[in-house]
Amino acid sequence: MTKMKDKDAKALGKMFKALAHPNRLQLFVEILEQSEAAFEEGHDCFANAIMEKLNVGAPTISHHLKELVNADLISTERKGKFLTCQVNPDAMKRLGAFFAR
Amino acid sequence: MTKMKDKDAKALGKMFKALAHPNRLQLFVEILEQSEAAFEEGHDCFANAIMEKLNVGAPTISHHLKELVNADLISTERKGKFLTCQVNPDAMKRLGAFFAR
DNA sequence: CCAACACTTCGATACTTGTCGAACTATACG
């Protein structure tokens, strides 16, 4: 039986909370898929492009991105005028481990 | 690149939403660990025992359990006066697969 | 049948949060 530490539970909870909203989940999946495409095709994942896919305004996207970052699910980087998003591999590993029992 | 179907996203979203609340996550983890212990020691996971660990009333537990069931994360079974909880293995597999990219 | 126990349903309340418009900052480009 794999016991869980309190700290882990809190971090996981934050992640689940971040993924709990449909728009934010879609946002995350979009970044996930774009990141995979980026790796193959050599371009970055631009927040700009994602916003067009979701049917919400810029302030909302900004808010959601901040929550994903805050949950350590992704990280963002300013590239001149634009913002690029990267999935945090550690988060994926951690979540994957949680469900692999 | 692993594309995702709309139906999958909706099911996953439900699961994340169910795990998003601290008490519900703790509830789920408790069931998870109890289930593992149950397998080894041959007893079931009783809702009754879990309620004593969380600091909330019976109505709240009932409500949360229903949401976990509704998200297909667990299933419950009446055993006489008591209620037993089992983790749904399919849900674990599905979630594990999502984060294993 | 009655009392005790485990859980559920209902209604109310308090808190959280997703969303937007408006105003702001930062960068690029003539």
Next chain:
DNA sequence: CGTATAGTTCGACAAGTATCGAAGTGTTGG
């Protein structure tokens, strides 16, 4: 510079929901 574009911050409002107490259902054991 001045204008356009990308993103952020702020304040407000609507919608969702976690929680509880009270009352209800089902089951066990006397």
